Structures are given as C-alpha cells and as structure tokens.
Amino acid sequence: xxxxxxxxxxxxxxxxxxxxxxxxxxxxxxxxxxxxxxxxxxxxxxxxxxxxxxxxxxxxxxxxxxxxxxxxxxxxxxxxxxxxxxxxxxxxxxxxxxxxxxxxxxxxxxxxxxxxxxxxxxxxxxxxxxxxxxxxxxxxxxxxxxxxxxxxxxxxxxxxxxxxxxxxxxxxxxxxxxxxxxxxxxxxxxxxxxxxxxxxxxxxx
Numbered sequence: 001x002x003x004x005x006x007x008x009x010x011x012x013x014x015x016x017x018x019x020x021x022x023x024x025x026x027x028x029x030x031x032x033x034x035x036x037x038x039x040x041x042x043x044x045x046x047x048x049x050x051x052x053x054x055x056x057x058x059x060x061x062x063x064x065x066x067x068x069x070x071x072x073x074x075x076x077x078x079x080x081x082x083x084x085x086x087x088x089x090x091x092x093x094x095x096x097x098x099x100x101x102x103x104x105x106x107x108x109x110x111x112x113x114x115x116x117x118x119x120x121x122x123x124x125x126x127x128x129x130x131x132x133x134x135x136x137x138x139x140x141x142x143x144x145x146x147x148x149x150x151x152x153x154x155x156x157x158x159x160x161x162x163x164x165x166x167x168x169x170x171x172x173x174x175x176x177x178x179x180x181x182x183x184x185x186x187x188x189x190x191x192x193x194x195x196x197x198x199x200x201x202x203x204x205x
Contacts, residue, residue: 003038010044045081050093083182
C-alpha cells in the first residue's frame with residue numbers, strides 16, 4: 001500500500017490516477033494515522049518552500065513522517081517541492097526543512113549559466129543517472145521528464161545524488177539516501193517515463 005500525503009500541496013489526484021490505472025493499491029493520507037497502513041510514502045509538493053513545510057507542520061503529519069521514514073525505514077519519494085522539503089533549508093524561505101538529507105535548496109544563478117536560459121526551468125529535460133538505482137529501471141531516459149522550478153537541490157554529500165540534469169549548469173535532479181528518494185521533476189506529468197518510475201517505486205522491497 002502506498003500513501004500519498006495530502007497536506008494541501010501537490011498533484012494528489014494525478015498521482016492517484018496513475019496508480020489506479022496500474023492497479024496498485026494506494027490511499028490519500030490526510031491524517032497521521034493514515035500512514036500506519038502504508039508500506040511506502042509519496043510526498044508531493046508545489047509552490048514555495050516555506051508555504052509547503054508550514055502546511056505540512058499544520059497538518060500534523062511532520063512528526064508522523066519522521067517516525068515512519070527515519071525509524072521504521074519506510075521508502076519515501078519526495079516530488080518537486082516535496083523533494084526540496086527533504087533538505088535542511090532553502091534560500092527561498094526561512095523555515096527549516098525535514099533535514100532527512102544533508103542539503104540546501106538554492107536559487108539558480110543566471111551569472112553561472114553557460115547558455116541562454118530563463119526561470120523558471122519549465123518543460124522537458126533529460127536526466128543522467130549518477131549511480132545505479134532501481135528507480136530508473138526500464139525507463140527510457142531519452143524521453144526526458146517534465147520540470148517546473150526556479151530552485152535546485154544542492155547536496156553536501158555527492159553520494160546522495162541519484163541523477164543530474166543540465167540547465168545552464170548541471171544540477172541534482174534526483175536524490176537517494178537509504179530509504180529516502182526525491183525527484184525534482186514531475187513523474188505524474190512525464191508520460192511513460194514517469195509512469196514507469198512510479199511503478200518502480202511501488203515495487204521496491
């Protein structure tokens with residue numbers, strides 16, 4: 001059973017529709033006790049960092065997530081801002097993140113770009129795996145993933161980088177530490193490549 005965390009931020013219905021079509025059991029977790037039923041957890045997110053972490057706090061889910069992810073070691077997948085919440089903090093705001101991964105969320109620096117770009121980073125882009133991992137099993141990486149963001153995830157430990165993407169410079173587009181995963185792109189908007197990634201996550205042991 002997969003729990004899609006509903007704390008007021010994220011494409012809950014789109015993720016549910018995919019798992020429904022894949023015939024994979026899921027629940028929409030709106031209360032801490034809903035996570036008890038889950039074997040895996042998806043943490044979606046859209047919008048600003050402080051707004052998202054604030055909504056997560058107000059929902060009462062943050063402490064329960066810490067227990068299920070850090071203590072019970074249930075696999076978790078953060079998506080877009082949900083991935084950014086895995087970090088310690090963000091240049092976008094002042095609040096503390098979940099701090100599950102030693103990282104800071106930073107704003108893209110136009111001055112460092114090697115080519116003409118604009119913000120937000122919006123549209124399709126490729127991902128390049130940085131280490132072997134089951135999340136990208138049977139995924140056609142040439143088809144790319146859909147991105148929409150102006151801030152990127154900066155890992156303090158390169159071992160946590162699962163994939164990189166080039167947008168002016170290379171940035172971390174997916175992370176992994178033990179049972180914790182995050183993707184900056186939107187698999188729920190990325191057609192077959194996104195569906196396969198969500199299926200792979202569901203099949204994790």
